[in-house]
Amino acid sequence: DADVTQTPRNRITKTGKRIMLECSQTKGHDRMYWYRQDPGLGLRLIYYSFDVKDINKGEISDGYSVSRQAQAKFSLSLESAIPNQTALYFCATSFGDIQYFGAGTRLSVL
Amino acid sequence: KQEVTQIPAALSVPEGENLVLNCSFTDSAIYNLQWFRQDPGKGLTSLLLIQSSQREQTSGRLNASLDKSSGRSTLYIAASQPGDSATYLCAVEAGGYNKLIFGAGTRLAVHP
Numbered sequence: 321d322a323d324v325t326q327t328p329r330n331r332i333t334k335t336g337k338r339i340m341l342e343c344s345q346t347k348g349h350d351r352m353y354w355y356r357q358d359p360g361l362g363l364r365l366i367y368y369s370f371d372v373k374d375i376n377k378g379e380i381s382d383g384y385s386v387s388r389q390a391q392a393k394f395s396l397s398l399e400s401a402i403p404n405q406t407a408l409y410f411c412a413t414s415f416g417d418i419q420y421f422g423a424g425t426r427l428s429v430l
Numbered sequence: 431k432q433e434v435t436q437i438p439a440a441l442s443v444p445e446g447e448n449l450v451l452n453c454s455f456t457d458s459a460i461y462n463l464q465w466f467r468q469d470p471g472k473g474l475t476s477l478l479l480i481q482s483s484q485r486e487q488t489s490g491r492l493n494a495s496l497d498k499s500s501g502r503s504t505l506y507i508a509a510s511q512p513g514d515s516a517t518y519l520c521a522v523e524a525g526g527y528n529k530l531i532f533g534a535g536t537r538l539a540v541h542p
Contacts, residue, residue, distance in 0.1 A: 324473075351528060362434065362519065362532030363474075370527070378529070410473060414528045417462055417481075421473035 323347045326411050326422035333401050334430050341396045341425050343411030351414040352394040354378075354386060356407040357424075363410060369394055401429040432457045432524045436533035443510055443540055451505040451536045453520035458498045461523040465494050465505050468517040468535065477518075478505070510540045 324345045333339050343352065350371045355363040365378030367386040375388055383405060387395045398405055406429045411422040433456045443449055453463070462481045466474040478487045478494040480503070486495040493506040503520060517537045521530040 360534055362521070362534045364532070365529060368527070368529065417479055417523070417528065418476050419528060419530065421475070423471060423473045
């Protein structure tokens with residue numbers, strides 16, 4: 321089983337819908353991250369969390385919110401999805417300097 | 431603002447070749463630089479991590495170098511194999527807290 325699990329793996333939604341992407345980890349790490357990747361661009365940081373009570377905005381947090389339900393769970397929500405949020409989304413955890421990534425969620429907003 | 435650039439964007443080589451992937455960054459004040467491999471449907475895997483005080487790191491057929499003063503890193507892959515086909519990303523940690531800034535990647539294809 322993967323150490324960092326993202327669900328769903330693929331999602332198609334319509335403009336204006338609220339959706340949640342979920343991430344769970346079995347690595348026991350305190351730090352968790354959400355990134356998005358667009359074609360031809362590097363990954364960009366959306367939000368990061370150092371523990372359940374510590375959540376911080378990243379480079380591109382507008383239009384997104386997060387919830388850290390437990391050490392092992394970190395969810396990303398799009399309150400009202402728009403087409404330019406179509407992207408590949410990654411969750412990651414870290415211990416020390418190394419980050420461990422999930423397999424990604426491919427999101428399409430029509 | 432820190433920016434990370436990778437050249438080339440894509441590379442196709444025959445099996446067995448030695449190759450070099452390049453990464454440049456605009457601000458030399460970094461904590462570390464990492465090279466990742468991205469396979470379709472499998473997320474990213476960390477390959478090598480170079481601390482700002484180090485010049486290079488090696489793992490098997492991979493060697494990464496870092497020149498902070500010039501804002502450059504190279505990933506050297508020796509004796510390439512078809513299994514090396516993937517996208518290679520470099521990322522710098524500039525502001526602490528493991529906040530990474532990524533380049534757009536080099537898509538590598540190694541053909542038999």
